[in-house]
Amino acid sequence: MSINAKSASTNETRGVIERYRAFLPVSETTPIISLGEGNTPLVYAAKLSARIGNGCAVYIKNEGLNPTGSFKDRGMTVAVSKAVENRARALICASTGNTSASAAAYAAKAGIPCAVILPAVEIGRNAVISAGAVVRDAVADHCLVTGNPAQVVKTDYAGYRNLSV
Numbered sequence: 001m002s003i004n005a006k007s008a009s010t011n012e013t014r015g016v017i018e019r020y021r022a023f024l025p026v027s028e029t030t031p032i033i034s035l036g037e038g039n040t041p042l043v044y045a046a047k048l049s050a051r052i053g054n055g056c057a058v059y060i061k062n063e064g065l066n067p068t069g070s071f072k073d074r075g076m077t078v079a080v081s082k083a084v085e086n087r088a089r090a091l092i093c094a095s096t097g098n099t100s101a102s103a104a105a106y107a108a109k110a111g112i113p114c115a116v117i118l119p120a121v122e123i124g125r126n127a128v129i130s131a132g133a134v135v136r137d138a139v140a141d142h143c144l145v146t147g148n149p150a151q152v153v154k155t156d157y158a159g160y161r162n163l164s165v
Contacts, residue, residue: 014039015037015077016037016073016074017032018032019038024078025078025082031084031085032077032081033080033081034109035068035105037076037077038066040061040063040064040066041061041062042060043059070101072101072102073106076099076106079106083112088112089112091113091114094117095118096118
């Protein structure tokens with residue numbers, strides 16, 4: 001893979017909402033919660049291009065350069081902006097990794113707490129801790145968790161399959 005990169009935009013810090021505003025469910029009054037996501041480079045893959053042949057040039061999108069290292073940031077900026085617009089006082093998500101790290105980071109940017117539900121296994125623990133989360137074990141059958149940027153509840157999903165929030 002080559003290191004040559006093509007920039008998708010000349011303004012590299014606008015974020016997804018400002019760049020794609022006309023296509024997103026936001027208005028002029030929507031508070032934009034952005035960490036400068038998007039505008040990740042297209043990296044030319046010389047060996048892949050040669051393997052395919054026929055003059056084909058293959059580029060690979062490097063989404064690891066988003067603020068939390070995931071493409072999830074592209075959607076989270078919209079989700080959190082809309083949550084803040086609708087006066088949400090906290091975020092909650094169930095995730096074992098990228099979604100929870102992104103939610104915690106964007107909640108922190110918005111200044112609201114974030115609760116992340118994780119299965120009892122250790123999958124994803126480091127991802128949410130790296131986003132500034134505090135990990136707590138679930139107690140009994142339910143618990144309410146708050147914190148900034150996030151507190152994480154580890155629990156067994158088995159009893160919550162039909163849970164609606």
